[in-house]
Amino acid sequence: MQTDKPLKVMYLSPTGRDDYDQIFADMTAAHKLPNTEVHVTSLPPQDGAFTHIEFRSYEAMVTRGIIRATRAAAREGFDALAIGCFYDTALHDAREISGEMIVTAPCTASLEIATSLANRFGVIVGRRKWVDQMEATVRSNGQGDRLSGFYHVELGVNDFQVDHQRTNNLLLEAGRKAVEEDYAEALVLGCTLEVGFYKELEKELGVPVIDPSIAAFKRAEYAALLKRQCGWIPSRKWSCEAPPEDEIARFGGFDDGEFFGSRIVVPAETITANAA
Template sequence: MANTRILWINPINVDAYDLPMGEFIDSIRLPGTEVEVISFNGDVPLNNLEYRTFEAMTVADTVRAARYAGEQGFDAAVVGCFYDPALEDAREISGDALVIGPCQASVQLAANLANNFSVIIGQEKWRAQMSECIHAYGYGSRLASMRSIDIAVPDLQKDCEYTAQKIIDAGRLAIEEDKAEALILGCTCTFGLFEEVQRELEVPVIDPIVAAFKAAEFMGSLKRQFQWRPSRQWTSAAPPEELIQSFGLFDQSPPIGNRYLLKEKL
C-alpha cells in the first residue's frame, strides 16, 4: 500500500515556521507518512492571523492550497491555524483530500479524554472567534473557560521557558478555579511545550499540531483502508467543474512560497 501523504498548510505569507514546525511534525509522524509543509508567497508578509482582517487576506490562498492537495493526491491537508481559517471552504474544493482544522481536532480529542476543557489563548482578542468555533463544532457545553497569557503569536516561540511558565500559571487557574479537566493550547505556535505543562499540571494538555496532524494521519489511513473520502452530495457538493473552468478560478498555480518535504522514514 502506498504511503499516507499529508499537506500541512501554514496559512501565512512567510516561511519562518515551516522548518521548526516541520521538524516537530517529523518527530511525531509514523514511518509510513510523507509530509509536505508549505507557506504562501503573498504580497503582504503576514506572519500571524490574530486578526480577522489578516485571516481574510489568506482565505483564497488556503482554498487554492486545498484544491492543490486534491489534485496532487494528498490523503489529507491541515490548515495550520487554531482559528481553523477557511476550513469549510477548503473542504468544499479539496477533491478526495480530507481537510483537518487544529481547533476541531483538538476539541474532539479533548472530549475523549475529559468531560470539559479550558483553552489557553495568547491574547484576549482571540476569545470571541475561538469560542464561536468551539460552539459551532458542538462542544460549547464542554468549554470550562479560556485563559489568556497575554503573548502575541510572533512572540510565543521567542522565549519558550517564559511562554511555558505563563501557560502553566494560566492552566493552574483554569484547573483550580474553572474546574477544567483538560487543557488545550490555543495556537499552533505553542508547539513543543505541552509535555512540560502536562508534567507540571497532571492533566491532559493537547498540542493542536499533534491533535491535527494525528487526526490527518488517522483519517488518511481510514480513507485508504475503507475508502472514506469527503462526501460530495448535497451541502458537501463542490462547485461544478465547468463553472470553475469558465471563471478561471484555478488557472494559476497556488501561491506556494516555500516547501519543506518529509519523505518516508527508513
C-alpha cells in the same frame, strides 16, 4: 519487498512567510507514522507577507490562498491536509474544494481529542482578542457545554517562540487557573505556535494538554489512514457539494499562478521485508 504506497499529508501554514515551517517540519517528523510522507508548506509571499492571521481582516486576505493551495494539494494526490491556524481559517470553504482529500484544522482536531480524554476542557489562548471567534468555533463543534473557559496570556502569535521560559511560565499560570479553579480535566493550547510546551504543562498540572499543531497533523494522518483502509472519503452531497468544474474554469483564479511558497518534505521511511 517495499510496503504500500505512503500516505501523503500536507501541513499548510496559512501565512506568506516560511519563518516557522521548520518548527512544523520537526513536529511532523517526530510524530508521523513511518509510512507517512509529510509536506510542510506556506503560501506564496505575493499572497501577503503575513507572519500571523490574528485579525479577521488578515484571515480574509489569506482565504483565497488557502482555497487555491487546498485545490492544488488535492490535484497532487494528497490524502489529507491540515490548515495550521487555530481559528480553523477557511476550513469549510477548503473542504468544499478538496475532492477526495480530507481537510482538518487545529481547533476542530483538538476538540475531538480533548473530549475523548475528558468531560471538561479549557483553552489557553494568546490574546483576549481571539476569544470571541474561537469560542464560536467551539460552540459550532457542539462542545460549548464542556468548555470550562478561555484563559489568555496576552502573547501574540509571534511572541510564543521568543522567550520559551517566559512563555512556559505564563501558560503554566493560566493552566493552574483552569485546572485548580475551574476544574478543567484537559487543556487545549489555542495557538499552533505553542508547539512544544505541552509536555512540561502536563507534568506540572497532571492533566492532558493538547498541542494543536500535533492534533491537526495527527487527525489528518488518521483520517488519511481510515480513507485508505476503510474507504471513508468526504461526502460531496448537500452542504458539502463542490462547485461545478465548468464554473471554476469559467470564473478563473483557482488554478493559475503559484500555490505554495516554501515546501519542506519529510519523507516516509523505506521499509523492506526479507523473504522467509
